[in-house]
Amino acid sequence: MEIRAEKLAEWGSSLAGLMFVWATFDQFFPKFLKDYIQLQWRKLVNYFNPIMTIIFNEYSSGLYKRSDAYTAIESYLSSKSAARASRLRAEVGKKNNPMVLAMDDFEKIHDVFEGVSVKWFKGKHIPQGKTISWSHADNEKKFYELSFSEKHRTLITDKYIHYVVEEGKAIQSRRRQRRLYMNCCGDEWDYAVFEHPASFNNFAMDEQRKEQIVNDLITFSQGKEYYAKIGKVWKRGYLLYGPPGTGKSTMIVAMANLLGYDIYDLELTTVKDNTDLKRLLLNIKGKSLIVIEDIDCSLDLTGERKRKKGKNKKNRDNFPKPKEEDDRSDQSKVTLSGLLNFIDGIWSGCAGERVIVFTTNHVEQLDPALIRRGRMDMHIELGYCTFGAFKVLAKNYLNIESHPLFEKIEELLEQTNMTPADVAENLTPKTLGADAETCLKSLIQALEKAKEESKLKLIKEEAKEAEAEAEQQAEEEKEAEQKAEEEKEAQQEAESDNGSNDSYDEETGSEESESESETGSEEPESESETESE
Ligand SMILES: Nc1ncnc2c1ncn2[C@@H]1O[C@H](COP(=O)(O)OP(=O)(O)OP(=O)(O)O)[C@@H](O)[C@H]1O
Numbered sequence: 241m242e243i244r245a246e247k248l249a250e251w252g253s254s255l256a257g258l259m260f261v262w263a264t265f266d267q268f269f270p271k272f273l274k275d276y277i278q279l280q281w282r283k284l285v286n287y288f289n290p291i292m293t294i295i296f297n298e299y300s301s302g303l304y305k306r307s308d309a310y311t312a313i314e315s316y317l318s319s320k321s322a323a324r325a326s327r328l329r330a331e332v333g334k335k336n337n338p339m340v341l342a343m344d345d346f347e348k349i350h351d352v353f354e355g356v357s358v359k360w361f362k363g364k365h366i367p368q369g370k371t372i373s374w375s376h377a378d379n380e381k382k383f384y385e386l387s388f389s390e391k392h393r394t395l396i397t398d399k400y401i402h403y404v405v406e407e408g409k410a411i412q413s414r415r416r417q418r419r420l421y422m423n424c425c426g427d428e429w430d431y432a433v434f435e436h437p438a439s440f441n442n443f444a445m446d447e448q449r450k451e452q453i454v455n456d457l458i459t460f461s462q463g464k465e466y467y468a469k470i471g472k473v474w475k476r477g478y479l480l481y482g483p484p485g486t487g488k489s490t491m492i493v494a495m496a497n498l499l500g501y502d503i504y505d506l507e508l509t510t511v512k513d514n515t516d517l518k519r520l521l522l523n524i525k526g527k528s529l530i531v532i533e534d535i536d537c538s539l540d541l542t543g544e545r546k547r548k549k550g551k552n553k554k555n556r557d558n559f560p561k562p563k564e565e566d567d568r569s570d571q572s573k574v575t576l577s578g579l580l581n582f583i584d585g586i587w588s589g590c591a592g593e594r595v596i597v598f599t600t601n602h603v604e605q606l607d608p609a610l611i612r613r614g615r616m617d618m619h620i621e622l623g624y625c626t627f628g629a630f631k632v633l634a635k636n637y638l639n640i641e642s643h644p645l646f647e648k649i650e651e652l653l654e655q656t657n658m659t660p661a662d663v664a665e666n667l668t669p670k671t672l673g674a675d676a677e678t679c680l681k682s683l684i685q686a687l688e689k690a691k692e693e694s695k696l697k698l699i700k701e702e703a704k705e706a707e708a709e710a711e712q713q714a715e716e717e718k719e720a721e722q723k724a725e726e727e728k729e730a731q732q733e734a735e736s737d738n739g740s741n742d743s744y745d746e747e748t749g750s751e752e753s754e755s756e757s758e759t760g761s762e763e764p765e766s767e768s769e770t771e772s773e
Pocket residue numbers: 442443444445482483484485486487488489490491551601629660661662664
């Protein structure tokens with residue numbers, strides 16, 4: 241299309257004229273008149289295409305706290321802005337938080353929900369004249385304006401706004417720095433900022449099972465209405481069990497990272513009694529993952545607690561403890577019923593969503609009451625490394641998805657038990673520049689060694705068993721011999737008794753008179769006396 245120079249000049253002068261008129265309008269017309277004209281203009285537009293507008297103010301009137309809906313919408317829109325807004329504002333997060341791109345003031349972005357297009361506008365009212373105020377509400381008044389066609393009113397007010405707020409909250413919680421709380425002493429929580437890279441993406445386990453667990457967690461975290469409908473507290477319990485080094489603690493971190501929850505690591509051995517336990521638990525906020533590791537070592541299932549033992553804790557117990565700590569653990573009286581009350585008692589409903597995780601290496605030692613469904617809803621067994629799990633580790637550690645050595649590794653993994661922790665350690669390069677093949681070979685070596693060791697162990701165990709069996713057999717034989725001897729002796733005694741009775745009859749009691757003369761000499765004497773008489 242050809243645009244002629246005279247035409248351009250004509251447009252230019254019209255534009256300049258329009259700008260002049262606007263500048264004059266803006267400068268000389270009072271605010272109320274401008275607002276009136278704007279209102280009338282909107283009405284005119286609305287007449288032909290009815291548009292509905294909803295305003296979300298940053299501060300509700302009289303409140304000093306930012307509106308939750310406003311902040312949730314801000315988070316939701318910031319996730320859309322990077323791709324859709326033409327002017328962005330960069331905000332650098334606090335310590336270690338990534339930079340966040342948000343839409344700038346007076347920007348518009350479009351969003352689509354169930355095929356319906358809506359428009360968001362970020363505006364602000366700037367107060368006329370400068371006033372000094374301590375309240376945000378008196379300064380700039382920011383707001384989000386949502387506009388959509390009137391005919392979609394029900395969809396937007398009933399569903400879309402709810403969706404935006406919930407999604408925004410989820411984004412906030414994902415961005416928020418998470419905390420790891422610990423109860424070090426008494427009934428108080430101490431925390432540290434929690435940054436752990438473990439996730440379900442790099443967690444090594446059977447893919448199908450992993451998907452089940454992830455789906456279960458996500459369904460739980462989105463199940464607020466469902467739990468309310470069925471009248472249950474919004475909580476879910478997971479029991480993770482398996483040998484040391486199979487990823488129980490790693491899975492806890494992956495769970496927290498997936499849901500964006502804080503972790504509360506509850507150390508029962510430092511809690512004095514049920515009252516302190518209650519106090520601790522009441523101070524746990526919503527969106528939290530409460531963890532009791534090695535539950536079998538923390539709580540005596542008869543009701544009394546015992547000191548942690550096993551694994552590292554066992555080693556720790558070898559060191560003399562400060563007397564104070566010793567005394568404290570002796571006085572501790574957290575009971576199983578106290579713990580169960582917390583898990584599903586009336587006061588378990590005092591906070592928002594919660595996930596409770598127990599870990600143990602000895603599931604068979606746990607009281608069935610503690611782990612029944614409803615308390616520990618999902619039981620997850622973490623076992624030795626399978627080939628599927630190995631492939632995840634190989635992708636994580638060596639960035640490879642296949643290799644000619646995989647076949648050999650698969651075969652060896654089927655023949656021997658190696659924990660994912662050991663496999664991971666063998667896949668870790670030990671020297672700078674060590675390539676994938678070197679690491680795989682090192683794993684094969686370790687697997688072969690483990691296989692040999694388990695074979696030897698088996699042989700030793702069999703030999704030990706055979707020895708024990710032989711010992712038992714020898715003992716049984718010895719016992720049988722002894723028994724036979726005893727029986728023989730008893731028989732001989734009985735026979736000799738019978739023999740003596742016979743001789744008494746035959747020899748008219750000469751022997752008896754002998755023995756009787758030892759015990760009671762009077763009777764025979766009197767007898768002899770009568771005889772002599
Ligand atoms: N399934 C897994 N996927 C990825 N890494 C794993 C897995 N299992 C173990 N690891 C690695 O092994 C290390 C030890 O695992 P973890 O501490 O989770 O084991 P655990 O089952 O909690 O052991 P314990 O019973 O001794 O507490 C982790 O740091 C992790 O790097």
